[in-house]
Amino acid sequence: MSSFDSKAVFLDRDGTLIEDKGYICDFTQVTVFPFSVAAVRLLNDNNFKVIVITNQSAVARGICSEQQVQELHRSLTIFFSEKGVVIDDFYYCPYHEEGVIEKFRKKHECRKPAPGMILQAAADHGIDLERSFFIGDNECDILAGANAGCRPVLVLTGKGEQVRGELEQKKIEPYLIAPDLLSAVQKIAN
């Protein structure tokens, strides 16, 4: 019996679930996209785990503390749970090779496009990656999803419009391209 029997939709954070405003450290700076609650609800209703996977080099760059990133993710979890929907977990990668904080100044296998965070989440939550999806607005999301063995979906919010052209030039084909998170989820869920 395999314990990897759950399916998941992994979500990028900035530009996919919430507006991309550059480096943000505090929940007061967050604008959740108006369709995100409905999207997460649809995933909950279809038995997908919902797991946010985000690069946060702001930590290595000395812009935000790890504590601030964790606090922001707790606030987001509460924001969604107050609307009756569940985000199962958040994973973030604080590392960057050009960081100024010694502890986080390194190239690390967790940073997308590497699949480290997705593989960790799959192990923690018993996820079957072949039945799972990664939704994001950037090339690193599409590559991380593919590198982890799940189906990558590009949304055209955030950096998505620009990235769509770049992927075409590089002949990288996502499993699906959708205008935003809700329409992506609507296509995946049935």
Ligand SMILES: [Mg+2]
């Ligand atoms: Mg993004």
